[in-house]
Every structure is written in structure tokens, then in C-alpha cells.
Amino acid sequence: MDEVDRAIVAVLEQEGRISNSELAARVGLSPSPCLRRVRQLEETGVIRGYRAVVDPAAVGRGLRVFAGVRLARHVRADVAAFESAVMQLAEVRACHHITGSFDYLLHVEVADLAAYEDFHASQLASLPGVATVNSFVIMKTLDNP
Structure with missing residues (x-):
């Protein structure tokens, strides 16, 4: 380039x-x-695509949460099972494999707190290999222009 x-x-x-x-x-x-x-x-993959930037609240995803996920074990099969399952969840907008206190940081968007509570209990916490989930509700986002 x-x-x-x-x-x-x-x-x-x-x-x-x-x-x-x-x-x-x-x-x-x-x-x-x-x-x-x-x-x-x-x-060459430098430009990977084009997309619309949508207001989450306008499409029924007004609550945004970062969820820090720790896996119980870090063997390849458990990691692969978690990654495969988490990417099937429509509420998960992005999944980042990270270092530090968590293994993964998920960007989750749902309608409201009740929807997140249901998502957390019925889907997120029961994903393969999940040991713990810590949730951080996004109050405001400051974007660079």
C-alpha cells in the first residue's frame, strides 16, 4: 500500500x-x-466490505452490553465449541478473544434489561465451556469522527 x-x-x-x-x-x-x-x-482483502451503520435503538436493540466470558478449560475442543456456538447468537454483534481477566469480550445488543437477563440465563451462560460471565452495561458511546 x-x-x-x-x-x-x-x-x-x-x-x-x-x-x-x-x-x-x-x-x-x-x-x-x-x-x-x-x-x-x-x-487483496484490505477492504473487507461495506455496511450501513445502524442506530441499535431504532431497530429494537437499545441495550448494549459488553460481556466478559471466562472458559472453564482452554483445550482446543472447548475453545472451538464455544466460538462456534457464540457466533450463532444473533444478539452477539462481535466476539473478541482477548488477554487479561477474561478469555472473550462479547458485544451484545438486545431490546432492554429484561431481554438481556433472559439472553444471559437461557443462552449465554449455557454456552459450551463457559465458567463465568461478567456483564457491563454500556451507558454512552463516544465515537471518533
Whole structure:
């Protein structure tokens, strides 16, 4: 990646729906070479996709929680079973394998506290290999522009 590729990526991170001609103008290229570079960035996996950023509350997921999960054992089979099962849960928006006090940090979105209580009791705590779950309710998120 050169500086032009980095500029393309920076613009697309902020404005994924920008037209190719506008993108080209912003990074100092003509449209054809700009489009070739974007396609190359997509093909090599630098750009992994495009998506809408949705307000969770507007779609019935107003409560966001980080859940720290510790596994009982760290053998490959238990880890694989947990990872496979957790990624099947629609409420889990992201699952991060981390270091520190927890093995995984989950980003969970549900309608409200009652929905989280039900999710925690009926699904999360009963995932394969789970020893403990610590929940942290997100009160406010500050995003970088």
C-alpha cells in the first residue's frame, strides 16, 4: 500500500457510499485508476466490505452490553465449541478473544434489561465451556469522527 491507497482507505472508512468520481477527486486521481485501486484493495482483502451503520435503538436493540466470558478449560475442543456456538447468537454483534481477566469480550445488543437477563440465563451462560460471565452495561458511546 502506498500513500494514495492509504488516502483511499481513509476516505472510504468515513464515507463508504462516496461515488468513485468524488473519491478520485479527493485523492488526486482520475476515476479509472481510482476504481482500479479500490478493486485491488477489495481483492487483496484490505477492504473487507461495506455496511450501513445502524442506530441499535431504532431497530429494537437499545441495550448494549459488553460481556466478559471466562472458559472453564482452554483445550482446543472447548475453545472451538464455544466460538462456534457464540457466533450463532444473533444478539452477539462481535466476539473478541482477548488477554487479561477474561478469555472473550462479547458485544451484545438486545431490546432492554429484561431481554438481556433472559439472553444471559437461557443462552449465554449455557454456552459450551463457559465458567463465568461478567456483564457491563454500556451507558454512552463516544465515537471518533
